[in-house]
Amino acid sequence: MRGILVEEVVKVYAEASDQTLSITSLRKGDEFELGKVSRKKKEVWVEVTLDSGQTGFISGETKIFVIKKVQFFADNIEAHEAPTNESAVIKTYPKKTIVTAVGYESDEAKGWVKIIDAEGQTGYVRGEAKIRVYQEASVANGKKQMFSGGMFAVLAAAFYIFSLNKGETTSNMSILIVAVFAFGLMQIVQGFLEYNKAKKKENQPK
Incomplete structure (x- = not known):
């Protein structure tokens, strides 16, 4: 399961403790594989694997968005260039379109889901849009x-x-x-x- 960092920056530690060596830092928008969750001295830690193959631990309080495939179940879902109503509409999607949700942002108390479609186009759709998690065949x-x-x-x-x-x-x-x-x-x-x-x-x- 892949996740994407929502916070501006967070340290990655060699062990499940902030008293150990910080091996690198993640910045907002960085992607990584999520591993097992552990508890140590009443603190929650999440194991992560970076794209380089390096593994480490981040605090369980870190704000992460879990990347997932979603499907629109209504017609004419508009994707905006930015997470605001004033931004340009860059694409309109028909019903049953499958995209990848890679983030969530808010503007004036309104939520926006950041998506990437099959063609690599990135945009933002309103949080109240008719979206559901797409269950891939297994x-x-x-x-x-x-x-x-x-x-x-x-x-x-x-x-x-x-x-x-x-x-x-x-x-x-x-x-x-x-x-x-x-x-x-x-x-x-x-x-x-x-x-x-x-x-x-x-x-x-x-």
């Missing part, structure tokens, strides 16, 4: 969906057989059983599609 999540879907389908089938043996099947119960089975089947299909998508991405040459 093999693990695909398997999880298929497993849970299979469980629902098996449960529905078992309940149906049990009801037949007891002679207690009613129209309402039948509708419920069909609904549970259909939900399970839908989960299996969605999981299978996500699994295949993730596997294809893994097999693509880098």
